[in-house]
Amino acid sequence: MKTSSPSASLSPSFLDADIDAKNTPANYSDYYHNFDINTLLTEIFGEHLNDRLNAYMACCGRHVRDGRGDTIALVHEDTAGNVTTMTFAELDKVSAQVANLLQSYGVQEGDQVATMLPRTPELLTIVLATWRIGAVYQPLFTAFGYDSIKYRMDKANTKVVFTNQENRDKFEDLAEQTKMVLVGSVADAQTWGDDNYGESLATQPQTIESATLDTDAPFLQMFTSGTVGKSKGVSVPLSALSAFYLYMRYAIDLRDEDNYWNMADPGWAYGLYYAITGPLLLGVTTYFNEAGFDAANTRDFMIRHKITNLASSPTAFRMMKSSGVFDKVNEDAHSDANDSSKLSLRCANSAGETLNTEVVNWVETYLNCKVCDQYGQTETGMTCCAHHALTHESPVGSMGMALPGHTLVVLDDDMNILPDGEQGQLAVVVSQSPAFFFRGYSWNEKQAFADDYYLTGDVVERHSDGSYWFSGRDDDIIITAGYRVGPTDVENTVLEHEAVAESAAVGVPDEVRGHTIKSYVVLKEGIEGTEEIAKQIQDLVRKRLSTHAYPREVEFVAALPKTPSGKIQRFLLRSLSAA
Numbered sequence: 001m002k003t004s005s006p007s008a009s010l011s012p013s014f015l016d017a018d019i020d021a022k023n024t025p026a027n028y029s030d031y032y033h034n035f036d037i038n039t040l041l042t043e044i045f046g047e048h049l050n051d052r053l054n055a056y057m058a059c060c061g062r063h064v065r066d067g068r069g070d071t072i073a074l075v076h077e078d079t080a081g082n083v084t085t086m087t088f089a090e091l092d093k094v095s096a097q098v099a100n101l102l103q104s105y106g107v108q109e110g111d112q113v114a115t116m117l118p119r120t121p122e123l124l125t126i127v128l129a130t131w132r133i134g135a136v137y138q139p140l141f142t143a144f145g146y147d148s149i150k151y152r153m154d155k156a157n158t159k160v161v162f163t164n165q166e167n168r169d170k171f172e173d174l175a176e177q178t179k180m181v182l183v184g185s186v187a188d189a190q191t192w193g194d195d196n197y198g199e200s201l202a203t204q205p206q207t208i209e210s211a212t213l214d215t216d217a218p219f220l221q222m223f224t225s226g227t228v229g230k231s232k233g234v235s236v237p238l239s240a241l242s243a244f245y246l247y248m249r250y251a252i253d254l255r256d257e258d259n260y261w262n263m264a265d266p267g268w269a270y271g272l273y274y275a276i277t278g279p280l281l282l283g284v285t286t287y288f289n290e291a292g293f294d295a296a297n298t299r300d301f302m303i304r305h306k307i308t309n310l311a312s313s314p315t316a317f318r319m320m321k322s323s324g325v326f327d328k329v330n331e332d333a334h335s336d337a338n339d340s341s342k343l344s345l346r347c348a349n350s351a352g353e354t355l356n357t358e359v360v361n362w363v364e365t366y367l368n369c370k371v372c373d374q375y376g377q378t379e380t381g382m383t384c385c386a387h388h389a390l391t392h393e394s395p396v397g398s399m400g401m402a403l404p405g406h407t408l409v410v411l412d413d414d415m416n417i418l419p420d421g422e423q424g425q426l427a428v429v430v431s432q433s434p435a436f437f438f439r440g441y442s443w444n445e446k447q448a449f450a451d452d453y454y455l456t457g458d459v460v461e462r463h464s465d466g467s468y469w470f471s472g473r474d475d476d477i478i479i480t481a482g483y484r485v486g487p488t489d490v491e492n493t494v495l496e497h498e499a500v501a502e503s504a505a506v507g508v509p510d511e512v513r514g515h516t517i518k519s520y521v522v523l524k525e526g527i528e529g530t531e532e533i534a535k536q537i538q539d540l541v542r543k544r545l546s547t548h549a550y551p552r553e554v555e556f557v558a559a560l561p562k563t564p565s566g567k568i569q570r571f572l573l574r575s576l577s578a579a
Helices: 016-023 028-033 037-045 049-053 055-065 088-104 121-132 146-156 165-171 186-192 197-201 240-251 269-281 295-304 314-323 357-367 487-494 531-544 570-578
Strands: 072-077 083-087 112-116 136-139 160-164 179-183 218-224 232-237 260-262 286-289 309-312 347-351 370-377 381-385 408-411 423-429 453-462 468-473 478-480 483-485 500-510 514-523 553-556
Touching: 037 049, 037 240, 049 055, 055 088, 055 121, 055 269, 072 088, 072 121, 083 088, 083 121, 088 121, 088 197, 112 121, 112 146, 112 165, 121 136, 121 269, 136 146, 146 165, 146 218, 146 531, 160 165, 165 179, 165 186, 179 186, 179 197, 186 197, 218 269, 240 269, 240 370, 240 381, 260 269, 269 286, 269 309, 269 370, 269 381, 286 295, 295 314, 314 357, 347 357, 357 370, 408 453, 478 500, 478 514, 483 487, 487 500, 487 514, 487 531, 500 570, 514 531, 514 570, 531 553
Parallel strands: 072 286, 112 136, 112 160, 136 218, 160 179, 260 286, 260 309, 309 347, 347 370, 514 553
Antiparallel strands: 072 083, 218 232, 370 381, 408 423, 423 453, 453 468, 478 483, 500 514
């Protein structure tokens, strides 16, 4: 591992003719209709098809074996601006040490290993080490509070948790049920009675055999928000690797020579799938920026590291736009193509919510590149995209076209396929989708299928050109700043406040975040709503649930609208909030 300024070219170089041929966009219709999953697997793994039976081998080990160990896998910049790089060969050695450490703790194939860490080299190393021995990696978002952590650890029976001093106190009452490893100083680890990460690795060997699993074996344990009850478990199988490749190669258009930055946090699906797994699967450098979002820092990071391919969210793009810091960054850019103070973006990608025309135009004008809108879910990965590397009609405002290997339809309430131009629920036809990997929730929390259809819960409309257009959620999920938040989680946490009798959470349109969370609260008899109580409720949700899921607005009401059976009518509250 080296601390330095990264070179401008970090990925393997090939003959110019090969690059030109690979980078020429293919016709979407031809590729989609001639798609063959076995041909794709050969494209990814060549003669070594068994590499797909271990995520570590797929994303690191095979690159080292095939002579690409010196290729930079990670460029990491910490909050002080210090830059660290790691090659695939370095990741191979350090991940072996972590893998041996995990085995010394008794971790076996199928066991769950979690981290609550910022975007650091240690995070990436632990992910690869977990995969290497056939265990399952479980992300814990750093903004989670106690209740969210405990629920996930209890469900998954998490064996080992790696965290840092900043997050360790969240596990104070959970350490008895799992092994805790502290990434930080030896003194801090001793204070908590934890093993110290660096000290524990020092005695571990730098080699270990990789486990061989089957394609249905899980390698990631995710949780996705629900409108009824707790978050649902999503066990991601190794067969998902081919779907991740499809998205990275043909929608993101990730190229060997790219400097690729996915701004999403790997505590969530888009960051874990496509900031870690996807780029490493393709053997391409991924960039971590440990600093929290700031428009000026984002601009400077892209310039410093000559980022050519960016993945982000509409919220981030809107915040960049509103900041004004990008307004002059590319002035006279064409007069000096080698000017180090200019952006180097070739393309941009957006996911998490709908990208509107205003933002698309801003990206093209001020970031000087094309941006593509792309749609997916934790359960499915990305399934509907505007593809950079496949040519097709891509009207602004649409979700794009079905990702190759996936057959999408629009259904009415009776599960009949609707014609173009009519709104209904988006569904995946499982039997006609060889790249589709989701087979149901981990603990059967909900039935997600109807006959041969996976039901997304999203209302869309298909146009005659094959493009899909998002209309809204078929349930009450709130998408705020690209994060999916289940209202029940918010409501249940609000109810923990001693003054609260009832609560309901809805999304309120917001120019920057897409939506913010608003809580309607009925207080117990005799208690009057005050700003102090509202602040206490907000602080409670921040601490117990997550900082991204707290209600930015709290309104006290005498009663909540309900159906005769007692179900809260959130759609009425949404209408009231939008009025």
